[in-house]
Amino acid sequence: MSRRIQVGDEGGIRRPSLQRLPTYYxxxxxxxxxxxxxxxxxxxxxxxxxxxxxxxxxxxxxxETGTPGVGYDVRSLATRLEEYLGLTTDKEAALxxxxxxxxxxxxxxxxxxxxxxxxxxxxxxxxxxxQIINGCPVLPVDQLSTVARxxxxxxxxxxxxxxxAQDVAALMVxxxxxxIWNFAPVRLVVPDSVWVQYEDIAARLAxxxxxxxRTQMVDADSRRL
Amino acid sequence: MSRRIQVGDEGGIRRPSLQRLPTYYxxxxxxxxxxxxxxxxxxxxxxxxxxxxxxxxxxxxxxETGTPGVGYDVRSLATRLEEYLGLTTDKEAALxxxxxxxxxxxxxxxxxxxxxxxxxxxxxxxxxxxQIINGCPVLPVDQLSTVARxxxxxxxxxxxxxxxAQDVAALMVxxxxxxIWNFAPVRLVVPDSVWVQYEDIAARLAxxxxxxxRTQMVDADSRRL
DNA sequence: TAGATTGTTAATCGATTAACAATC
DNA sequence: TAGATTGTTAATCGATTAACAATC
Numbered sequence: 001m002s003r004r005i006q007v008g009d010e011g012g013i014r015r016p017s018l019q020r021l022p023t024y025y026x027x028x029x030x031x032x033x034x035x036x037x038x039x040x041x042x043x044x045x046x047x048x049x050x051x052x053x054x055x056x057x058x059x060x061x062x063x064e065t066g067t068p069g070v071g072y073d074v075r076s077l078a079t080r081l082e083e084y085l086g087l088t089t090d091k092e093a094a095l096x097x098x099x100x101x102x103x104x105x106x107x108x109x110x111x112x113x114x115x116x117x118x119x120x121x122x123x124x125x126x127x128x129x130x131q132i133i134n135g136c137p138v139l140p141v142d143q144l145s146t147v148a149r150x151x152x153x154x155x156x157x158x159x160x161x162x163x164x165a166q167d168v169a170a171l172m173v174x175x176x177x178x179x180i181w182n183f184a185p186v187r188l189v190v191p192d193s194v195w196v197q198y199e200d201i202a203a204r205l206a207x208x209x210x211x212x213x214r215t216q217m218v219d220a221d222s223r224r225l
Numbered sequence: 226m227s228r229r230i231q232v233g234d235e236g237g238i239r240r241p242s243l244q245r246l247p248t249y250y251x252x253x254x255x256x257x258x259x260x261x262x263x264x265x266x267x268x269x270x271x272x273x274x275x276x277x278x279x280x281x282x283x284x285x286x287x288x289e290t291g292t293p294g295v296g297y298d299v300r301s302l303a304t305r306l307e308e309y310l311g312l313t314t315d316k317e318a319a320l321x322x323x324x325x326x327x328x329x330x331x332x333x334x335x336x337x338x339x340x341x342x343x344x345x346x347x348x349x350x351x352x353x354x355x356q357i358i359n360g361c362p363v364l365p366v367d368q369l370s371t372v373a374r375x376x377x378x379x380x381x382x383x384x385x386x387x388x389x390a391q392d393v394a395a396l397m398v399x400x401x402x403x404x405i406w407n408f409a410p411v412r413l414v415v416p417d418s419v420w421v422q423y424e425d426i427a428a429r430l431a432x433x434x435x436x437x438x439r440t441q442m443v444d445a446d447s448r449r450l
Numbered sequence: 451t452a453g454a455t456t457g458t459t460a461a462t463c464g465a466t467t468a469a470c471a472a473t474c
Numbered sequence: 475t476a477g478a479t480t481g482t483t484a485a486t487c488g489a490t491t492a493a494c495a496a497t498c
Contacts, residue, residue, distance in 0.1 A: 016489065018435065022428035026410065040455065047412070052455095053491055060457060068456035069498040085431045086438030100332060104325035105426075109386070110410070114430050155437065161334070179437055181430075185251065185335070187272070195440065197433045201330075201424070203247035205339050205406075206310045208422045210243065212380065212404055213311025215420065241465065265479065277479095278467055285481060293480035294474035 013061040020058050021081060023048045028078040040071040087114050094120040094153045094177070096168045097160035098128050098138050101183060105157060106134050118157070120147055124164075141168070148175030158182045169196075238286040245283050246306060248273045253303040265296040312340050319345040319378045319402070321393045322385035323353050323363050326408060330382060331359050343382070345372055349389075366393070373400030383407045394421075 027047050031039055041055040050058075059065075059072070064080035066072040082088050095102055095118050105111070106118055122141045123129055131138045139147060148156070156172035158165050158180060165184035172180060172194075179195045182188055185202050252272050256264050266280040275283075284291070289305035291297040307313050320327055320343050330336070331343055347366045348354055356363045364372060373381070381397035383390050383405060390409035397405060397419075404420045407413055410427050 014489070019428075019432065021435075022425070022431035025431065026428070042455085049412070051491070053493090054489090056455090056457065057490080066456055067498060068496065069454050071455065084435070086434040087431060089434070089438050089441075091434060091437060100325050100329035104329055107325060108426070110427055111430065114427060114434060116430060116434075155433075178440065179433065181433055187274070195436055197429065197436070199426070199429060200247070201333070202335055202339060203244075203251070204422065204424060205336065205341060206247035206250065206312060207244065208380075208404065208406055209311040209314070209316060209339060209341075210246075210309070211420055211422070212316060213314050215403065216314070239465070267479085276467070278469090279465090281479090281481065282466080291480055292474060293472065294478050296479065 017058040017061060020048070020050060020054075021085060023050075024055070024058070025078065025081045025085065025087075028074055028081065031074045032078060036074055038071045039074050039077075041066070044072070089115055091116050091155050092151065092153045093118045093155040093157050093181075094122065094144065094148050094151070094172070094175075095157040095159060096122040096141060096144060096172075097158060097164075097184075098123040098125075098131070098133065099159060102157075102159035103133065105159065106136070116155075119151055119153060122147075141171070144168070144171045145175030148172065148177055152176075154178045156180045158184050158188075160184055162186045242283040242286060245273070245275055245279075246310060248275075249280070249283070250303065250306045250310065250312075253299055253306065256299045257303060261299055263296045264299050264302075266291070269297070312338070314340055316341050316380050317376065317378045318343045318380040318382050318406075319347065319369065319373050319376070319397070319400075320382040320384060321347040321366060321369060321397075322383060322389075322409075323348040323350075323356070323358065324384060327382075327384035328358065330384065330408075331361070341380075344376055344378060347372075366396070369393070369396045370400030373397065373402055377401075379403045381405045383409050385409055387411045 024044055027044060028039070040052075041059070042052040045052040045055045056066075059077070062080050062084055064077060093116060095106065098121050102121070106121070118136065121133060121136050121138045122144050123138050124141045129138050129140050153175070154177060156177040156179070158168050160168055162184050165182065165186045166188060169180060169182070169188045169190055173190055178193065179197070180188065180190065181197050181199065183199045183201070185200055188196050190196060249269055252269060253264070265277075266284070267277040270277040270280045281291075284297070284302070287305050287309055289302060318341060320331060323331075323346050327346070331346070343361065346358060346361050346363045347369050348363050349366045354363050354365050378400070379402060381402040381404070383393050385393055387409050390407065390411045391413060394405060394407070394413045394415055398415055403418070404422070405413065405415065406422050406424065408424045408426070410425055413421050415421060
């Protein structure tokens with residue numbers, strides 16, 4: 001009800017196409033390192049597991065185009081993708097939950113290349129508060145909304161246990177955060193104006209689990225290849 | 226070429242449906258905790274963001290059915306999902322790369338409930354080798370294929386940096402591993418008989434990034450709601 | 451020019467949704 | 475019984491793919 005956002009309709013590009021773009025981007029970075037100047041849709045497809053026609057369709061949503069008979073210019077396509085995906089836009093973030101997963105994200109190499117800058121860390125454990133990680137001190141979580149607002153942070157990253165996630169989300173909303181990257185296995189309740197992207201690793205494990213069970217059945221029939 | 230596996234065709238259930246099942250499962254666990262005995266497709270849908278008709282369609286792939294006029298039995302549906310997703314099947318795993326992400330997975334609560342048991346840890350850093358985490362010693366990575374084979378482990382988890390992932394994958398294949406859960410941002414080259422599930426967190430960040438860029442544009446037009 | 455590869459159209463394929471008879 | 479909710483069919487909607495004229 002009331003101002004339903006047409007998600008499938010946004011900006012012309014389709015969700016499945018959008019989801020493939022980061023893969024193309026990574027492949028282009030590799031191509032740059034290898035010194036390739038031109039890449040064809042066939043090559044881009046074979047290295048990312050996508051049919052060539054689909055690659056071309058996906059890329060047609062970007063205004064940057066290829067050259068018939070030649071292919072795509074690696075560098076300018078990479079640049080166009082960075083722009084389109086907003087990787088060149090700096091994204092300041094606050095991260096809550098400085099456990100192993102939180103630390104992993106804080107020190108993830110390559111996040112900087114994607115424009116992510118984690119400016120503030122929060123935890124509720126007194127033993128963790130005050131620690132300095134990657135030059136960033138861990139603050140008590142009750143300062144979250146104040147500090148987030150003060151820094152003008154728009155993105156919040158949740159790496160706390162499931163039970164604490166909803167409370168953290170509420171504090172983030174209070175702190176003016178507009179997008180949440182949620183690694184806790186819970187569905188969050190937030191205003192419509194706040195975007196939540198879920199990273200549900202247990203759900204992924206369930207998928208893997210399903211596949212293994214099915215495969216094992218195959219094994220029973222044809223053991224050893 | 227040669228033995229192309231019909232992925233979309235496997236076992237009747239469709240990929241999109243399959244991907245929604247873990248979400249339903251989690252909701253059912255919550256319902257059990259709340260003491261609910263019966264759940265309707267409408268309720269299951271509203272708490273997971275899926276239209277009721279789609280919930281019913283998805284569940285129709287399971288042989289367990291609901292009762293017209295009543296709904297689904299929470300406990301038996303949960304049990305059916307556990308079975309279908311293979312969560313009750315024990316999945317022994319070897320994990321390579323005992324950095325922050327690796328440690329996060331090792332100590333992830335709830336993995337045990339999904340039937341995942343990480344039996345062996347490997348790293349190449351001498352300072353990490355020999356450490357004992359969750360009762361499990363970290364072994365040198367060159368023992369990977371031998372130990373994996375000895376333990377009969379079928380699943381490998383890769384949490385090493387991108388540059389090392391392909392080598393690790395090769396060792397896993399050599400050790401008889403049949404499924405790989407890959408957290409390194411690289412496409413792995415493995416035999417067809419080995420299944421790889423990719424967990425590409427940077428790609429996810431790119432999607433989030435894209436969304437933030439688009440939203441900011443909206444902000445420029447209509448500031449403050 | 452001949453060969454290669456694009457962008458795009460039209461055909462196919464698959465997924466979602468609405469609607470409703472069947473059932474408790 | 476009346477009300478509720480399922481399972482499933484048919485209609486709609488969207489995504490993928492094949493094919494090819496246009497172009498370098």
